[in-house]
Amino acid sequence: MASNEPLEAERRCILTRASGPRAELIRLALGPAGEVAADLGEKLPGRGAWVSADRALIETAMARGQLQGALVRALKQSPVRVSETLADDIARGLEKRILDQLGLCTRAGLLVWGHERISDALGKGRVVLLLHAADAGEDGSGKLEMKRRAACPDSQSRVLPFDRGTLSVALGRGNVVSAAIVDAGAAARVRAALARWVAYQGLDARSADGPGMTGMEDEAPTAVAGGVDERHETRLI
Template sequence: MPVLETMLGQSQLQRRCIVSGETLPTDRLIRFVVGPKQQLVPDIRGKLGGRGIWVGAVRSTIDAAINQNLFNRAARTDVNIPENLSKNIECQLLERVQGHLSLARKAGQAIAGYEKVLENVSKGGFALVLTASDASFNAQKKLSSLATGLVQVDCLSGSEMGVVFGRERTAHAAVAIGGLASQIKIDGRRLAEFRGKPSLNEVRHDAEV
């Protein structure tokens, strides 16, 4: 079974960050492996074989590992670090969130638009609400009272959400209870933390989905 799929199903699985020395759940870390020609490869999907090197899923932590040569130390050899590694990781994390949100939309498990979200979330059956990270303060607060008890995710900009729903921008969306919502929750948290921007209500990241 792929490493990431295993770690998503076993929240108790933990590994040590080579930068902070902290032991953290694997869904709060980025896994790296050393590939051909000693190339350092971020294993975002957890499908690559080989010994894993784990680093906290925060841009500044990844940059610290590079600047302090900690990847070489952990790998016990000199590794080739790609240019724009942190940007590449951010893009892959973004693609995962958008990909799972797109699958949820196609499966009829995701809806977008304030009125539609307002109407349907109140009926129950939804696990999380997404609000654009660059939405106005009022827009961000509109669904807060309604979303009590739901996971709230704001790791995507309006244009990043809009891509999924075939619009220029989307400020509000919601995802029904199920496996895709669980994936979006985990990947959304990793993306938000990587960008250094916690969710509107981080406690709700631990809500049941």
């Protein structure tokens, strides 16, 4: 019996020719003067082409002139201008999308910050996702992690790729070191944005060691059928 659920539209990378879900690729939009820009929101008008969300792949293709050639063929226009900072522009754009999601959570009242407020939310079993700035001290974040495991065993946690200063500005609050999301849908959107950034940077979700990031994984994650139970992990995304 055929399923009535819509299938996610796939896109093909112009570099590898491999197809995949849109979340694993990045749209490059063609501007009116032949310039190409990353369209992370997939809303820019005009023709576009798709590349895998893989920084190393993009940088290598740019260095060899392969990206420009692939764009000319895909977009059927010449010349096509590709900025030398395209790879960095994509990284900054993906980071901004993480921060934008956190800002939306704050404005919707779905994010809690401050050690005491987070502890209270944990005690009430409300926390779905616990977040720590990249420069969070092990003492404070460690205490919150202990309480999270005990009070919210189905929750998850992540170390963000931002320091407390960047996080504080994004949330419009002073000195935010850790934050907690108390809504499942909002937490899923933040996790997805973080996962896309990690994949683009080529980092391992468990052991990536980015600037200012330190490992905070549990000693013995619980194995489950089909993978690893993430409920008790603090992962670097």
